[in-house]
Amino acid sequence: KNEVEQSPQNLTAQEGEFITINCSYSVGISALHWLQQHPGGGIVSLFMLSSGKKKHGRLIATINIQEKHSSLHITASHPRDSAVYICALRIQGAQKLVFGQGTRLTINP
Amino acid sequence: DGGITQSPKYLFRKEGQNVTLSCEQNLNHDAMYWYRQDPGQGLRLIYYSQIVNDFQKGDIAEGYSVSREKKESFPLTVTSAQKNPTAFYLCASSPRHTPETQYFGPGTRLLVL
Numbered sequence: 001k002n003e004v005e006q007s008p009q010n011l012t013a014q015e016g017e018f019i020t021i022n023c024s025y026s027v028g029i030s031a032l033h034w035l036q037q038h039p040g041g042g043i044v045s046l047f048m049l050s051s052g053k054k055k056h057g058r059l060i061a062t063i064n065i066q067e068k069h070s071s072l073h074i075t076a077s078h079p080r081d082s083a084v085y086i087c088a089l090r091i092q093g094a095q096k097l098v099f100g101q102g103t104r105l106t107i108n109p
Numbered sequence: 110d111g112g113i114t115q116s117p118k119y120l121f122r123k124e125g126q127n128v129t130l131s132c133e134q135n136l137n138h139d140a141m142y143w144y145r146q147d148p149g150q151g152l153r154l155i156y157y158s159q160i161v162n163d164f165q166k167g168d169i170a171e172g173y174s175v176s177r178e179k180k181e182s183f184p185l186t187v188t189s190a191q192k193n194p195t196a197f198y199l200c201a202s203s204p205r206h207t208p209e210t211q212y213f214g215p216g217t218r219l220l221v222l
Binding site: 004009030031033035040041042043044045048086088090094095096097098099100101102 | 140142144149150151152153154157159167197199206208209210211212213214215216218
């Protein structure tokens with residue numbers, strides 16, 4: 001079983017819809033990272049979480065440490081949000097990250 | 110501007126040839142990482158280095174080699190022993206003890222002809 005699982009793998013929605021991407025994991029972590037990868041391949045950091053909730057513009061990330069689950073929400077989605085969203089874990093005691101397989105999001109106008 | 114550069118953006122290789130991918134950072138980060146990304150899969154760690162002149166194998170190191178002679182540079186060589194080298198390669202760097210704050214380069218797409 002993979003240490004980190006994302007769902008869904010692919011998501012297509014209409015502009016304006018509320019989007020939720022999920023990340024579940026099976027190990028103890030010290031931090032969870034949400035990343036965005038655009039079609040050109042470059043990756044940017046969206047959020048780093050160790051507890052609770054963070055908000056930046058239309059993006060909201062939450063984490064429930066007890067349930068080993070995190071969600072990334074996008075409100076009022078826009079075609080420019082189309083990208084691959086990746087969940088990455090820093091496992092406790094490790095000096096590296098473990099990555100989910102990514103969720104490919106397509107927002108149609 | 111601080112950042113990570115990878116060159117070239119696209120690289121073509123003939124079967125049986127070694128090829129070296131460049132990664133340079135001016136963020137003054139001690140740690141650097143190389144990842145491979147295949148379609149539909151998460152990033153997989155090839156090698157990482159936490160300090161100059163030291164590096165460790167990641168999950169898929171076979172067929173790859175690295176060096177870390179300078180803090181700013183962490184080149185990756187894809188050797189002829191790598192049987193399926195066509196992939197997207199990403200380099201990242203971070204402060205030494207906070208791998209969760211990695212900054213990523215733009216990537217190099219390697220195609221075997």
